[in-house]
Amino acid sequence: MIGLRAELALIAVAIASAAMAQGSTTDEIAKYRAALQDGNPAELWEIRGEALWKEPRGPKHASLEGCDLGLGPGVVKGAYAGLPRYFADTDRVLDLESRLVGCMVKLQGFTEAEAQKNPFGNGNAARSDLEALTAYVTSESRGVKMNVPMRHPKEIEAYRVGEKIFYYRGGTHDFACATCHGDEGKRIRLQDLPNLVTTEGAQKAYTTWPAYRVSQGELRSFEWRLYDCFRQQRFPELVYGSEAAIALTMFLAHNANGAPFAAPAIKR
Numbered sequence: 001m002i003g004l005r006a007e008l009a010l011i012a013v014a015i016a017s018a019a020m021a022q023g024s025t026t027d028e029i030a031k032y033r034a035a036l037q038d039g040n041p042a043e044l045w046e047i048r049g050e051a052l053w054k055e056p057r058g059p060k061h062a063s064l065e066g067c068d069l070g071l072g073p074g075v076v077k078g079a080y081a082g083l084p085r086y087f088a089d090t091d092r093v094l095d096l097e098s099r100l101v102g103c104m105v106k107l108q109g110f111t112e113a114e115a116q117k118n119p120f121g122n123g124n125a126a127r128s129d130l131e132a133l134t135a136y137v138t139s140e141s142r143g144v145k146m147n148v149p150m151r152h153p154k155e156i157e158a159y160r161v162g163e164k165i166f167y168y169r170g171g172t173h174d175f176a177c178a179t180c181h182g183d184e185g186k187r188i189r190l191q192d193l194p195n196l197v198t199t200e201g202a203q204k205a206y207t208t209w210p211a212y213r214v215s216q217g218e219l220r221s222f223e224w225r226l227y228d229c230f231r232q233q234r235f236p237e238l239v240y241g242s243e244a245a246i247a248l249t250m251f252l253a254h255n256a257n258g259a260p261f262a263a264p265a266i267k268r
């Protein structure tokens with residue numbers, strides 16, 4: 001009799017902890033993420049990116065220090081918090097990555113193909129210069145409030161196109177970005193799916209990329225994040241620096257306005 005009672009008590013405890021597991025898994029992941037913030041290897045990419053920015057390179061043997069990221073030639077501090085934006089010299093809206101490629105072509109004499117070759121790198125064999133440059137430039141906006149402009153007609157157009165793509169359903173699974181990112185509390189396995197249609201959700205997501213991804217041992221840029229979500233959505237491969245990539249970035253970056261930029265961050 002005593003044995004049976006003890007067993008029933010054990011079963012009751014087991015049921016209670018199973019019910020709690022759902023909530024506490026998310027809490028535990030949040031704790032794990034917080035613990036990772038100390039000592040972020042992204043710094044190594046930032047340092048390499050700064051060196052690349054200052055080093056004379058390419059056929060013209062020039063550095064990128066004359067590159068105008070929107071706040072004037074050579075101004076890096078705070079520039080990322082105002083991107084994407086319209087650039088009069090190219091008559092296009094550009095995000096950081098496409099602007100960097102443009103500067104590598106114009107100032108350093110690389111061809112466009114050379115400048116954006118292997119943009120996400122290839123492991124230890126070939127680390128991506130663009131990812132390092134992105135890490136450096138974005139780190140110079142840490143703590144700066146997001147203030148992506150929407151004045152020029154092409155900026156407004158890019159935002160609208162990005163919004164359209166975000167809600168556009170297609171592909172083998174008839175998914176849109178909004179299918180996975182348009183509600184609170186969704187999850188795939190252990191990954192929370194952030195709700196990107198609220199201001200708070202867009203701010204939290206956008207201001208924490210680029211990120212060092214522990215699971216990959218790599219620093220990843222926002223373009224990579226979009227590229228990988230296109231894959232998850234079973235969409236055709238997202239072309240680096242394409243109008244679609246820039247438009248989606250414009251949509252999410254502008255929705256993040258007002259929040260302090262907080263990357264390169266570190267993620268699972």
Ligand code: HEC
Pocket residue numbers: 166175176177178179180181188191192193194204205206208225226229230232233248
């Ligand atoms: C099939 C589901 C799915 C679709 C469709 C999808 N994503 Fe994602 N998305 C994910 C997953 C899973 C993660 C990673 C969550 C993690 O690692 O914690 C993610 C992460 C993100 C993040 C980073 C959030 C953060 O806080 O780090 C952004 C931004 C994002 N997606 C944008 C998009 C955009 C834009 C689209 C449409 C082109 C899209 N996603 C389509 C599943 C999806």
